[in-house]
Amino acid sequence: MLYVCIDSTVFKNFLPLGYIKELEKFLECLPENCQKVGYKEEIEEILIELGGSFLLITEEDVSWETFESLKNKYPGIDDGETCLLSFALEKKDEGANACFMSDDKKARGAGREEGILFCCVKNLKVGGTLGILSFLVNQQDLSARDALLIHRHMRDNNNHLPEDYNPTKIESC
């Protein structure tokens, strides 16, 4: 099982730009062994409009130890981000795979520090759009919005990356 922990900042950057269709596709485009995870307090209302099956978590779903340790290490990140990161870490400890997506650079940095990345970079087809976006967000330190723009470019240009984009990081994985 791959747990894709999506911070609400991802939605908040998609929605104002009018990328609703891309967002809906993004949410639907997941194979059976993937589970989208969201922080209940922030995305419940957004999901009512968009639909899609999310596992909504709160701090009750993570241990105090993990949460406290992350919060002390990264005092700048908020409780929602800490909760998702804690969940991702605990799932990894249980042997599942997890990744973390956020449009907040600080939160992504914390995720990277904790070794939370897209687990299966060899197979970009896992998750389809979600796979590429997660990989790009985590490996390239891009915001989800920037990753989406690259993905759209690829979609519209026969899977060619933008000229100024460095493809070596994908191949090296």
Next chain:
Amino acid sequence: MFFYVGSAMENLRREIHPILKTFVDIFYNGEVGKFEKEYKKVIGKEVNVRNPSAGIVVFVRKKWGLSSDTLLELESIAKRLRNKRFKQLKRNSSAYAYASSVLRFLKILENEDLLRVSELDFRTHSCDPVQDAKRFIEFYGLNKQDINTFSTLRSILESRDIYVFAFPLDSNHHEGVVNPESPAFVILNANALRPRASFLLAHEIGHIIYRDLGKESLEERFSNKFATNLIIPDPLVDAIYSIFKQSLRNHSNRYFLFSKLICLEFSCEILPETAIMKLFYHEKLSYPEMKNWEKNLIKLRKKYQSANVKVGWLRKMVEKIGIITPDKYRKAIELVHEQGKISEKRKKEMLFERVKHALCMH
């Protein structure tokens, strides 16, 4: 008695996680059962006291509108906080919760070099609060001929990087708390009356100065006397006494008249009972006279607090302090957000924007 001993023994036998132990000790006087009951009521689930989830963060958020930072600094604030009757304050009090969060956030901002934090440079005292108040006025160049208002005292503190906050505390008995050591700060009850704000702030300054006395009741008495004499300098005694004598002539309405004239004379920057205390300290009134006037003035004001008053001075007299966030603190948070070091949501947590919607406000 048997039940008390029984439940205390039960608490001793049960293993409880350290973070919950601190939390229950501070807010529930060590009574785990009471906390478990409230947790179930607020969250809708049982709490595992031995191995808790981070669900206590949800509890704190729903109850006080605060983030997990409340829990992270709890042990530290328990050792530092001082206020009026602070042992009683500990039970289920939002003051400890807010103070814990404020301490945490000030430390974060200090670490980022965005805020300087400090403690009061006026620390030495005699054992005479009247003289100490005069020295304080001299030391900081305060007003000797007029009321030293809340704004004036607040500017003095904040120019020394001691920040003054106000939040809606969950009891009207608890009007303020102070953390006297760097990063020093004061938290007042936003539900307290605005004309009382100058006295409350001066009283918390008293706690900073007298914190080494070693006796809670003495510290309290000294802080009260210091506060009254700080905000009402001696040259004002004659004016207040003149108002007092004028009010005495109107036998049936004396308390109302005194309240009105004091409010008009000093622009409602002090409450009438503080003026009465000043007269008492200057031996213009005996102790029984002072207590009688104090009781009747408070009774009169409580009557107007619940009424829909339209008269200007009366409305000012019953106006509340409201929520206060220090400007320098707010600017530091805006800056750290602009620098991309915290998200919008984290900024709101650090500005306590959820406080109004928490359970304790309902």
